[in-house]
Amino acid sequence: MNAPGPAPFGALATDLRRMHEESFTGSLRVFGPPDTTLHFHHGLVIAVPTPAAPGPDTLLLRTGTVGADTWATARERALATGDLGAELLDRGHVSAALLELALTRSVLDGVFAMGLTPSNRGGQVLPGALPPLLRLDEGIDPDQALREAARRHTNLTHRWGPPADLARLRPAAEAAPERAPSRAHHDLLLRADGRRTPRDLAFVLGREVSAVMADLTRLAERGLIDLAERHHEGALTRRLPESRTTEEKDRPLVRRTPGANGMRRAPRADATLPTALPADLAARLQETLRAPGDLLEGDG
Amino acid sequence: MSKVGDAVRNILECSGSRAVMLVDRATGHAFVSMGEQGLLLPAESVGEVYQMAESVQLAGSGHEVVETESIMVTTAAYHHVIRPVPGGGSDGPLLSVVFDRGRTNLALARRELDARAETLLA
Numbered sequence: 001m002n003a004p005g006p007a008p009f010g011a012l013a014t015d016l017r018r019m020h021e022e023s024f025t026g027s028l029r030v031f032g033p034p035d036t037t038l039h040f041h042h043g044l045v046i047a048v049p050t051p052a053a054p055g056p057d058t059l060l061l062r063t064g065t066v067g068a069d070t071w072a073t074a075r076e077r078a079l080a081t082g083d084l085g086a087e088l089l090d091r092g093h094v095s096a097a098l099l100e101l102a103l104t105r106s107v108l109d110g111v112f113a114m115g116l117t118p119s120n121r122g123g124q125v126l127p128g129a130l131p132p133l134l135r136l137d138e139g140i141d142p143d144q145a146l147r148e149a150a151r152r153h154t155n156l157t158h159r160w161g162p163p164a165d166l167a168r169l170r171p172a173a174e175a176a177p178e179r180a181p182s183r184a185h186h187d188l189l190l191r192a193d194g195r196r197t198p199r200d201l202a203f204v205l206g207r208e209v210s211a212v213m214a215d216l217t218r219l220a221e222r223g224l225i226d227l228a229e230r231h232h233e234g235a236l237t238r239r240l241p242e243s244r245t246t247e248e249k250d251r252p253l254v255r256r257t258p259g260a261n262g263m264r265r266a267p268r269a270d271a272t273l274p275t276a277l278p279a280d281l282a283a284r285l286q287e288t289l290r291a292p293g294d295l296l297e298g299d300g
Numbered sequence: 301m302s303k304v305g306d307a308v309r310n311i312l313e314c315s316g317s318r319a320v321m322l323v324d325r326a327t328g329h330a331f332v333s334m335g336e337q338g339l340l341l342p343a344e345s346v347g348e349v350y351q352m353a354e355s356v357q358l359a360g361s362g363h364e365v366v367e368t369e370s371i372m373v374t375t376a377a378y379h380h381v382i383r384p385v386p387g388g389g390s391d392g393p394l395l396s397v398v399f400d401r402g403r404t405n406l407a408l409a410r411r412e413l414d415a416r417a418e419t420l421l422a
Contacts, residue, residue: 063389063390063391064389065389095387095421095422096303097303097304097306097307097420097421098387098388098421099303100302100303100304101304101331101388101393101421104304104331105324108329138302148329151329152327152329155327155328155344178365179358180365181351181354181355181357181358181365182351182354182365182368182390183365183367183390184325184326184390184391186365186390187390205391207326207391208326208327210326210327211324211326211327211391212326214326214327214328215326218351222355
């Protein structure tokens with residue numbers, strides 16, 4: 001059982017198999033970036049929370065399967081019981097089959113996403129670590145999860161190229177969403193704006209990263225989406241100076257007058273206001289400034 | 301048996317059904333498969349066939365997206381039916397069911413399958 005695991009997981013597979021054989025309960029934190037935590041119960045994987053792929057909460061909430069308010073209430077209760085899935089099921093917010101599908105998808109996608117960053121190195125074993133609030137009741141054999149993740153990597157490689165490269169791209173729609181053959185593709189075209197990575201699209205749509213990437217390659221094959229790499233000079237957008245108009249170019253530079261920007265004192269209350277107002281109006285305004293009770297009067 | 305497995309077993313109990321598989325359309329992952337495995341289409345092919353049908357449907361309907369209800373492939377011995385599972389959202393799973401042609405009235409089998417599929421994720 002010490003044979004290397006399927007690419008791109010390699011040595012990690014050996015560790016996961018050993019945990020399965022030892023009927024391990026707890027968690028394994030695989031260092032990234034990003035860090036990924038695999039939660040085990042009796043040697044089976046029950047949850048894989050990672051920033052690299054949407055969790056079951058995103059899959060259920062973003063698709064509207066469970067409402068945000070309902071979720072918040074159930075989660076609050078689950079903080080006491082430790083089992084959000086049971087809370088959602090007991091109150092009929094989601095069916096058992098639908099919840100299990102979302103959890104299964106999340107686990108498989110989390111393992112898939114680990115393979116997108118081959119820089120994953122080392123890890124930390126935490127025996128008896130608390131499981132997340134939302135997890136599978138019956139976990140998945142880690143070897144089965146790795147094989148499925150590797151199959152998805154292989155499929156993407158055959159269809160397009162290295163999945164790790166695809167994950168870094170920011171797809172842009174080349175056609176109107178109405179030309180998409182299905183609702184899922186329509187939603188993808190609608191949001192592929194050249195700024196979002198497949199991971200961003202997965203979080204926005206509440207879908208698995210692996211599913212989004214597979215659909216992106218299908219849309220690219222049909223010429224509905226552009227997967228070409230876009231080169232950015234840096235993380236921040238550089239704002240270029242606007243070109244000046246001919247009139248601006250011809251205008252001479254403003255000459256600075258010495259002392260013109262100095263601090264100016266406020267006029268005294270009894271000072272004659274330098275104004276171009278008519279004489280009678282200026283006199284009335286001057287009178288107003290000298291009205292009894294006016295704070296200015298004491299200064300005079 | 302998982303909850304999804306329980307739900308899929310209910311589909312296998314359709315009269316004339318020989319094998320059932322629940323497939324993720326986009327990734328081609330088989331969540332569950334039951335019955336005579338050798339009769340089932342490869343899981344990856346189920347998703348591809350469904351998407352090909354959607355594209356053909358789009359081209360043949362003046363580029364208006366109309367939901368594909370089901371796809372049927374009939375051989376001398378079997379009816380293969382592929383259909384989305386209601387309530388799974390825009391990225392819901394697909395059901396692939398193989399019926400024994402000699403023991404099945406296709407119209408009745410489809411009606412029974414539709415009724416059972418309605419409750420699969422409900």
